[in-house]
Amino acid sequence: MSTVTTEPSVRTSTMAQALNAALRDEMRADPTVHLLGEDVGTLGGVFRITDGLAAEFGADRCLDTPLAEAGILGTAVGMAMYGLRPVVEMQFDAFAYPAMEQLVSHVAKMRNRTAGKLALPITVRIPYGGGIGGVEHHSDSSESYYASTPGLHVVTPATVDDAYGLLRASIASDDPVIFLEPKRLYWSKAELNTAAATEPIGRAVLRRQGGSAVLITYGPSLPVCLEAAEAAKAEGWDLAVLDLRSLVPFDDATVAQVVRSVGRAVVVHESTGFGGVGAEIAARVTERCFHHLAAPVLRVTGFDIPFPPPMLEHHHLPGVDRILDAVAKLQWED
Amino acid sequence: MTVLDHRPTAPVPPWLPGATDPRTDPAPLLPDHTPVRVLGTPELAKHDPELLRDLYRRLVIGRRYNQQATTLTKQGRLAVYPSSTGQEACEVAAATVLRPQDWLFPSYRDTLAVVGRGVDPLAALTLLRGSAHTGYDPVATRTAPLCTPLATQAPHAVGLAHAARLRGEDVIALAMLGDGGTSEGDFHEALNFAAVLNAPVVFLVQNNGYAISVPLTKQSAAPSLAHKAVGYGLPGRLVDGNDVVAVHEVLSEAFDRARNGGGPTLVEALTYRLDAHTNADDATRYRVSAEVEAWREHDPVTLMERHLREAGVLDDALVARAAEQAEALAATMRAEFHAEPQLDPHSLFQHVYAEPTPQLREQADQLAAELAAEAGA
Numbered sequence: 001m002s003t004v005t006t007e008p009s010v011r012t013s014t015m016a017q018a019l020n021a022a023l024r025d026e027m028r029a030d031p032t033v034h035l036l037g038e039d040v041g042t043l044g045g046v047f048r049i050t051d052g053l054a055a056e057f058g059a060d061r062c063l064d065t066p067l068a069e070a071g072i073l074g075t076a077v078g079m080a081m082y083g084l085r086p087v088v089e090m091q092f093d094a095f096a097y098p099a100m101e102q103l104v105s106h107v108a109k110m111r112n113r114t115a116g117k118l119a120l121p122i123t124v125r126i127p128y129g130g131g132i133g134g135v136e137h138h139s140d141s142s143e144s145y146y147a148s149t150p151g152l153h154v155v156t157p158a159t160v161d162d163a164y165g166l167l168r169a170s171i172a173s174d175d176p177v178i179f180l181e182p183k184r185l186y187w188s189k190a191e192l193n194t195a196a197a198t199e200p201i202g203r204a205v206l207r208r209q210g211g212s213a214v215l216i217t218y219g220p221s222l223p224v225c226l227e228a229a230e231a232a233k234a235e236g237w238d239l240a241v242l243d244l245r246s247l248v249p250f251d252d253a254t255v256a257q258v259v260r261s262v263g264r265a266v267v268v269h270e271s272t273g274f275g276g277v278g279a280e281i282a283a284r285v286t287e288r289c290f291h292h293l294a295a296p297v298l299r300v301t302g303f304d305i306p307f308p309p310p311m312l313e314h315h316h317l318p319g320v321d322r323i324l325d326a327v328a329k330l331q332w333e334d
Numbered sequence: 335m336t337v338l339d340h341r342p343t344a345p346v347p348p349w350l351p352g353a354t355d356p357r358t359d360p361a362p363l364l365p366d367h368t369p370v371r372v373l374g375t376p377e378l379a380k381h382d383p384e385l386l387r388d389l390y391r392r393l394v395i396g397r398r399y400n401q402q403a404t405t406l407t408k409q410g411r412l413a414v415y416p417s418s419t420g421q422e423a424c425e426v427a428a429a430t431v432l433r434p435q436d437w438l439f440p441s442y443r444d445t446l447a448v449v450g451r452g453v454d455p456l457a458a459l460t461l462l463r464g465s466a467h468t469g470y471d472p473v474a475t476r477t478a479p480l481c482t483p484l485a486t487q488a489p490h491a492v493g494l495a496h497a498a499r500l501r502g503e504d505v506i507a508l509a510m511l512g513d514g515g516t517s518e519g520d521f522h523e524a525l526n527f528a529a530v531l532n533a534p535v536v537f538l539v540q541n542n543g544y545a546i547s548v549p550l551t552k553q554s555a556a557p558s559l560a561h562k563a564v565g566y567g568l569p570g571r572l573v574d575g576n577d578v579v580a581v582h583e584v585l586s587e588a589f590d591r592a593r594n595g596g597g598p599t600l601v602e603a604l605t606y607r608l609d610a611h612t613n614a615d616d617a618t619r620y621r622v623s624a625e626v627e628a629w630r631e632h633d634p635v636t637l638m639e640r641h642l643r644e645a646g647v648l649d650d651a652l653v654a655r656a657a658e659q660a661e662a663l664a665a666t667m668r669a670e671f672h673a674e675p676q677l678d679p680h681s682l683f684q685h686v687y688a689e690p691t692p693q694l695r696e697q698a699d700q701l702a703a704e705l706a707a708e709a710g711a
Contacts, residue, residue: 074490098519102489106483
């Protein structure tokens with residue numbers, strides 16, 4: 001089965017289909033790639049990201065596991081110790097917490113605690129964030145937990161191309177990668193060129209040029225920021241939008257270069273603000289770009305509350321108006 | 335055919351239409367009524383005298399190793415030592431039953447098993463000395479790092495055994511745990527995954543009666559810890575954990591079962607920690623001396639010596655030779671650990687990732703500058 005070669009293709013694809021294609025192409029290219037998780041086999045996952053993979057590669061390479069996240073990730077650790085390259089699916093962001101001990105105490109630390117003798121090339125895929133009307137425990141943005149754990153890479157795509165390219169890069173990485181999939185973008189569509197979508201981990205990208213200020217964002221908030229930048233034109237602001245793509249490693253060089261060129265920055269993410277990734281970004285930008293800044297770096301984030309019920313979530317999630325309100329506070333009078 | 339196609343199915347009652355879960359008769363999975371023992375029974379005569387003498391020799395060396403390591407903590411040469419004094423039979427049996435291709439997943443109290451498995455006796459203590467997290471190559475020695483978070487190594491053993499089986503390779507994983515660890519969720523998830531995957535893995539629980547200070551009666555209401563296997567669909571075994579021959583025999587049977595496609599086994603070995611939890615613990619706060627003395631009468635080392643002498647497979651010369659080897663090892667330990675370890679602060683940033691991130695490079699430069707300033711001051 002693994003002798004099937006993968007022909008590059010160009011076609012309109014959803015992010016979900018791009019992720020599926022990335023898994024399929026990695027499994028074809030590397031027989032040590034094994035998927036495991038809840039409902040990933042026969043069903044193809046609750047979001048259908050693993051659709052058809054059990055049929056093509058067999059139930060052993062696309063394994064429906066018992067329903068126990070610590071057990072899933074712990075089993076993946078053992079598989080990786082024996083030379084396999086496991087890709088774990090956590091069904092939802094908030095369902096991944098039972099695996100936290102395995103993640104923090106073993107996955108993140110194994111290379112370090114064995115002085116490099118034992119690496120764990122595990123990819124943990126986690127659908128994350130709100131905006132799809134999910135009830136309690138289905139909409140968490142958990143990236144700050146992972147980003148503050150040394151030893152993990154934390155990657156999150158916002159486009160169809162990146163979903164494909166970054167997932168392949170994550171699976172190929174010899175380090176563990178937390179791959180956060182913005183679930184409200186699963187059904188976003190774009191043309192996917194699998195031959196061209198080969199993005200390495202660790203590089204931010206400017207999605208929109210602009211000379212007034214930059215919106216620094218990632219994952220589910222990228223389309224919101226692009227929309228805000230479009231709306232800002234009416235106010236006379238020409239906003240740049242920077243997509244981080246990788247929270248760890250963090251692309252300080254690109255972020256600092258863009259901020260220095262425009263002098264004003266707003267960090268936008270869905271996750272809660274206190275102790276969040278945005279706080280780290282604002283601090284780093286301030287430390288590195290202080291003399292280039294015309295205003296303090298502001299944050300637009302989710303409120304510091306448990307994720308609200310779906311009928312109220314739009315009040316919590318950063319939207320265009322809240323982003324523009326922040327932009328308006330960037331001391332333009334100076 | 336997948337790895338999941340191993341489960342026997344039994345008829346479901348006709349009044350439960352559509353019930354498809356596999357059912358197995360629990361009776362064959364139930365643990366032994368009384369702990370298996372060999373010493374003091376006619377069964378001893380069936381065992382190879384060479385194996386018996388080797389087990390004895392390992393017990394004597396193991397006891398001395400435990401004593402010397404504990405002494406080194408008192409001299410400040412080891413940061414901490416969770417001694418397995420009193421539990422050497424389990425440690426020795428575990429190490430002896432492993433074949434070169436098998437993998438060991440030890441807990442922090444299993445240094446002796448790690449050494450018995452072939453890891454350098456000094457390198458095995460690196461974690462407890464505090465100079466590095468792991469002193470040996472886990473892949474080359476097929477021995478996972480000593481695991482501190484309780485029972486978290488158990489699912490690793492399952493995953494490794496599963497991977498080996500997928501590759502068609504004859505490898506068995508042995509996970510070692512304590513009685514306290516059986517309360518952790520990872521233990522239960524590991525048993526369940528092992529049974530569902532039919533993984534060639536053996537779980538050895540050393541029930542030494544206490545999780546630091548908490549006695550087993552406050553830890554579990556189960557008939558035995560071995561009974562926990564039954565609910566997950568694997569067999570439980572109960573063995574006298576101070577009878578090294580019995581532990582070796584029960585583990586060997588579990589290994590044979592795993593090798594022959596029979597899947598995992600849970601072994602509970604009843605033993606006793608004669609020392610405190612670690613050098614930092616005071617066991618007199620939670621144990622009465624009468625209890626400790628009763629277990630000293632059932633000491634695994636003297637028990638083995640007495641029965642082997644009675645069986646005529648051990649004489650004064652062999653006893654003296656084992657003692658000599660033990661003393662030689664203790665002397666090596668003293669020499670090594672009385673020397674200061676070589677430490678490299680620059681190594682802190684190595685092996686966090688395959689390639690350091692730009693941020694780690696900056697921090698490494700910062701530390702290097704601090705060290706250079708100190709050296710120049």
